[in-house]
Amino acid sequence: MRKLVYHVASTLDGFIADRDHDVSAFPTTGDHVDEYLSSLRSYGAVVMGRATYELGLRFGVEDPYPWLDTFVVSRTMAASPHPHVKLEPDGVDLARRLRAEDGAPVYLCGGGVLAGALFDASLVDEVVVKLNPLLFGDGLGLTGRLARARPLRLASAKVHDSGVVVLRYAVDAA
Numbered sequence: 582m583r584k585l586v587y588h589v590a591s592t593l594d595g596f597i598a599d600r601d602h603d604v605s606a607f608p609t610t611g612d613h614v615d616e617y618l619s620s621l622r623s624y625g626a627v628v629m630g631r632a633t634y635e636l637g638l639r640f641g642v643e644d645p646y647p648w649l650d651t652f653v654v655s656r657t658m659a660a661s662p663h664p665h666v667k668l669e670p671d672g673v674d675l676a677r678r679l680r681a682e683d684g685a686p687v688y689l690c691g692g693g694v695l696a697g698a699l700f701d702a703s704l705v706d707e708v709v710v711k712l713n714p715l716l717f718g719d720g721l722g723l724t725g726r727l728a729r730a731r732p733l734r735l736a737s738a739k740v741h742d743s744g745v746v747v748l749r750y751a752v753d754a755a
């Protein structure tokens with residue numbers, strides 16, 4: 582069984598994007614970025630919600646992770662813009678199938694809506710939060726609404742020179 586890891590950047594007040602769905606205030610340079618980019622090589626597949634995928638698409642990025650099996654979850658997209666990017670109509674079913682396989686962990690890229698659905702279905706094994714020294718005050722939460730509280734167990738914490746703290750948690754089985 583492979584693990585599904587929700588790996589995400591958050592503000593100190595728990596937002597993954599601001600109220601306009603903008604993420605440009607997150608710092609894009611620094612030692613935490615180098616670590617993030619190399620950690621992406623440890624995954625075998627990536628799963629993202631339609632809204633997260635469309636953010637890159639607006640800038641012409643059709644295949645954001647060419648070295649990973651790539652899945653975009655959507656009930657409304659008619660066709661994938663890129664042959665390497667697979668469309669999936671049911672995120673929960675996809676996560677179940679991927680977790681049942683052998684192989685490198687699955688990168689759950691976001692966003693909060695998809696992550697919330699997968700937490701509620703008890704399909705997230707780990708959470709890696711890049712906690713940024715930044716406040717939005719309002720915006721998109723880390724998971725959206727959850728049906729119930731999910732206790733997490735801290736596995737590691739790393740403070741970067743950039744001020745970003747990377748926290749890794751295990752999700753307790755429901």
Ligand SMILES: NC(=O)c1ccc[n+]([C@@H]2O[C@H](COP(=O)([O-])OP(=O)(O)OC[C@H]3O[C@@H](n4cnc5c(N)ncnc54)[C@H](OP(=O)(O)O)[C@@H]3O)[C@@H](O)[C@H]2O)c1
Pocket residue numbers: 588589590591596597598602603604629630631632633634636654655656657658669670671672673690691692693694695696698721725
């Ligand atoms: N800070 C970070 O690290 C980070 C990471 C990722 C994203 N983001 C930001 O987060 C924002 C997008 O996140 P979001 O929470 O609004 O949306 P999202 O989760 O990326 O996408 C939501 C869409 O995904 C589809 N979906 C979600 N759950 C599904 C399920 N169980 N089965 C089938 N389809 C499902 C639906 O698409 P349809 O409506 O087409 O059915 C839904 O409208 C963007 O602003 C992005 O920049 C930030």
